[in-house]
Amino acid sequence: MSKLILVVDDEKRLRDLVSAYLTEAGFQVVTACDGREAMFRARDAKPDLIVLDLMMPEMDGYQFLKQHRQERNTPIIVLTARVQENERVIGLEFGADDYVCKPFSPRELTARIRAVLRRVEDKQRTDDMLRASDITLDLDRRQCTVGANSVTLTPSEFDLLAALMSAPGRPFTRYDLLERLNQALSDTGERVIDTHIKNLRAKIEPNPSEPAYIETVYGVGYRFRG
Amino acid sequence: MSKLILVVDDEKRLRDLVSAYLTEAGFQVVTACDGREAMFRARDAKPDLIVLDLMMPEMDGYQFLKQHRQERNTPIIVLTARVQENERVIGLEFGADDYVCKPFSPRELTARIRAVLRRVEDKQRTDDMLRASDITLDLDRRQCTVGANSVTLTPSEFDLLAALMSAPGRPFTRYDLLERLNQALSDTGERVIDTHIKNLRAKIEPNPSEPAYIETVYGVGYRFRG
């Protein structure tokens, strides 16, 4: 099964070169010349890996990275022009999986691609999923599925549900749950949780007034039915 | 509650990168450059998790692993240079909890760390249970089971029953029991207990008028039949 690579760079010469070489190496390739186009390509082609130049007009690499990560968890190899430690770190912190410095040899690039793909395959064995009843949480992609339907949760809602599902049957106090939301615990009242739970229930419960998944434990907090 | 990670690697560059990234991700970090130093750090800092490079001078990863395991059971993630199956297996056999192959992305590392920490926490949650006759109290989940049926108790009822079951056969005065309910002892009359006991009996006794579990000790209080 041949892998699909998305190459994002504003220089046509480079796109063609890389493209030719990767095709030769047995990959399928699609290209994009800026971040905007890349978003489209990534959405419909769903590549297995993305090679991304950080320096681009229109929408630069960082923006693309950040935005793309909200949708998918495609491994990304960053092309960084300067060999500065700085940029590498930044690239990696933005969520890249590896980087290659320009100028680079096509051989090196394919080697890295293969390495990253292998790693990712490994990882998928241990992919972070929470399942309980007929709810599935994909912790990496931050996606939630109830039965057959995919449900869109806000960040807080997702984190809450993840916390509850991490230990089905165990009740969490509102304070416990607050901590999960704000790593640096804010001074927000505990009742925020109530509201989030309400909204969560509205999204995942067939009948919110009689919760099947998220039970309230009077005087304690909430728990995921286990 | 932020977790403390010990990063052991001989390459300063890598230590700094990982360190920066983990800090960013909300962990606290201490580092060591070889096995010898790692032993010291592990002893006094008592990290929640250790990231360990297997290839090091002075005292290599295997030695450290082995020696450290004799003292503590800290979860360990191994950094392994080559992608050889060999080394993975060895690492795991030595007692590592997971491995990450170099070169790795910080994202992957933090994901693994979170996964391992979560696993370990789950394990540590060794639910303490109170059992007597055919009643079970799960103190963590605050669940009560009588025979095969799960019974829903109010906070007071649960705490009362937990108190009684903590010392089957021993009678508790109403005052004793009141203290269990209101840490800051309120001025509520001792008769409240009677009512709670009544409600409790209604929930757990097959025949409340002839209590099989909660006996009343005339002139003293109540006790759980032991």
Place this chain on the structure above:
DNA sequence: CACACTTATGAAGATAATGTGAAGATAGCG
């Protein structure tokens, strides 16, 4: 068996916890 005292019980009022909708604040994005 009468008496003083303790406990059981049911009902009702008081209190506290949670549900809910709407509106104000905030943050992220274009």
Place this chain on the structure above:
DNA sequence: CGCTATCTTCACATTATCTTCATAAGTGTG
């Protein structure tokens, strides 16, 4: 900067639990 989604706050409705109380029933003692 304005827009939107999200987060937060708040007031009020609703419910669960707690507490009180009056009365009935039970217990031990002389």
